[in-house]
Amino acid sequence: MTVSRSAPSSPDGTLGPPVDELHRALSRASKAEEKEHDALPPPKGQSIRVHSYGSADAPPPSTPTYGSSWLAAWQDQRRFWLGAVDKEWIKWQLVFISLTTGLLDVATYTGFGVFCSYQTGNTLLVFIGLAGGPPARYIAVKSAAISLGTFLLAGLVAGQLCRLLPNGPRTRWWLFFSSMLQALPVFIPAILAHQGFFPVEQETPKPSGADQFWHMVIVLSAASGVQMSMARTVECPEIPTALLTSPYIDLLSDSHLLYPLLPRFSFQPDRHVSGAALRRKLSVRAIRLYYILAFVLGIVIAAFVRRHTRRPADILFIAGALRTLVAFSFLANRAEKADATPMGSPA
Numbered sequence: 001m002t003v004s005r006s007a008p009s010s011p012d013g014t015l016g017p018p019v020d021e022l023h024r025a026l027s028r029a030s031k032a033e034e035k036e037h038d039a040l041p042p043p044k045g046q047s048i049r050v051h052s053y054g055s056a057d058a059p060p061p062s063t064p065t066y067g068s069s070w071l072a073a074w075q076d077q078r079r080f081w082l083g084a085v086d087k088e089w090i091k092w093q094l095v096f097i098s099l100t101t102g103l104l105d106v107a108t109y110t111g112f113g114v115f116c117s118y119q120t121g122n123t124l125l126v127f128i129g130l131a132g133g134p135p136a137r138y139i140a141v142k143s144a145a146i147s148l149g150t151f152l153l154a155g156l157v158a159g160q161l162c163r164l165l166p167n168g169p170r171t172r173w174w175l176f177f178s179s180m181l182q183a184l185p186v187f188i189p190a191i192l193a194h195q196g197f198f199p200v201e202q203e204t205p206k207p208s209g210a211d212q213f214w215h216m217v218i219v220l221s222a223a224s225g226v227q228m229s230m231a232r233t234v235e236c237p238e239i240p241t242a243l244l245t246s247p248y249i250d251l252l253s254d255s256h257l258l259y260p261l262l263p264r265f266s267f268q269p270d271r272h273v274s275g276a277a278l279r280r281k282l283s284v285r286a287i288r289l290y291y292i293l294a295f296v297l298g299i300v301i302a303a304f305v306r307r308h309t310r311r312p313a314d315i316l317f318i319a320g321a322l323r324t325l326v327a328f329s330f331l332a333n334r335a336e337k338a339d340a341t342p343m344g345s346p347a
Contacts, residue, residue, distance in 0.1 A: 084167035085175065085333035087235060091287050094231055094239040095294045096326050097182070101227070101242050102298020103319040104186065108220055111193075111312035112213045113140035114147050116220040117227070117242040122148045146214045147221040154225025162233055169233035172330060178230045179327030183320050185223040189216040190316035238284055239291045251288045256281050 101117045108116045115121045122144040129141030158178060162169040169175075224242065231241040240246065251257065259282065302315045 080335075081173040082167065083172060084170040084336040085172050085330065086336045087170060089333055090170070090175075090234050091236045091239055093326050093329055094234075094236055094241055095287070095290050097179075097227060097231070097323065098239060098241045098291055099294040099298040099301075100319040100322045100326075101224075102295045102300075103302045103315050103322075104220065104224070106299055106302030106306060107312040107315035107319070108217070110306055112143055112217055114143045114217060116147055116151070116217065117224040119148055119151050120243065120245075122151075143214050143217045147217045150218045150221040151225040151228075154222040155229045158226045158229035159233060162229070167336075169230065170235075170336065172333070172335075175230070175234075175330040175333075176327055178226050179323065179330060182223045182227045182230075183323035183327055185219045186316050186320035186323065188219050189213075190313045190320060192216070193311070193313035193316070236287075238288050241291075244292060244295060247288050247292055251285065251292065254281075254285050254288070256285055 105115050105117050108114060114125065125139050125144040126141060126148060129139045129144070133139075158181075162171075162174055162178070165171045165174055228240070228242050231239060238247070238250070256278075301318070305315050305318070306312065
């Protein structure tokens with residue numbers, strides 16, 4: 001008779017203690033083997049993608065899609081156009097604009113009998129005419145009045161509009177847009193004159209006949225109004241871009257005018273200024289001098305072109321091209337630092 005031996009069972013029906021311990025030991029050995037396998041470096045040419053929290057079997061991180069890339073690019077462009085630019089280079093761009101002002105005033109005065117930027121002269125002409133001064137054949141009263149009125153209206157609109165911008169008048173898109181408003185209108189009378197639509201090609205018209213060009217005066221005076229408004233709102237008071245009387249006196253009365261030629265006499269009443277403050281004062285002196293030289297240079301160039309070609313259209317083409325270059329140069333200006341106080345905001 002054969003007697004079968006079975007493993008002792010526990011009251012709850014499970015295997016006895018020796019068998020349970022064997023199962024637990026096998027389970028621990030299996031887990032230890034898995035850990036050792038995970039710790040081994042991956043085979044050559046293969047890699048294991050691990051999630052940020054360390055799980056090897058987690059899904060791979062999401063890659064940028066076309067939509068997210070487009071959104072990031074759009075946000076970069078928005079910050080670029082809506083942000084304010086640093087004013088470090090604006091003063092030099094205004095100096096360049098001042099050169100074109102000298103060009104334009106020569107062209108408009110010799111071609112139309114009035115100024116489009118120098119409104120002190122137009123004010124003089126208007127009120128001399130209204131007061132019954134010299135005969136009308138010497139003064140283009142109508143064109144001078146139209147130029148003055150258009151200039152003031154354009155300056156009012158541009159000067160108030162730019163102050164509504166969140167980042168103030170130095171917002172990049174505004175500088176570019178207003179500069180193009182100064183450049184493109186200059187090409188209109190230049191093209192019309194070049195095509196012979198009005199007779200200012202060969203001979204300078206007399207003031208009494210210049211009033212027939214009032215529509216061209218409107219275009220150029222509006223551009224000049226935008227120009228002066230931009231120049232006066234970007235915090236560069238040394239460069240008004242359209243007049244010389246105040247810059248002349250500001251330069252001549254500068255306490256550092258003769259520095260470093262005669263330093264002993266160049267520091268009244270602040271003879272002890274040095275370091276960064278001195279550099280700032282010398283920079284202001286230099287920018288005033290460059291502005292005056294640029295304005296005069298524009299006048300000389302325009303007079304030379306007028307003398308040799310007898311065509312104001314050539315001067316207008318040069319001025320329009322230079323202003324277009326200035327407009328696009330604003331796209332290269334460095335953005336204003338984040339800790340700088342935006343213009344128009346409380347300090």
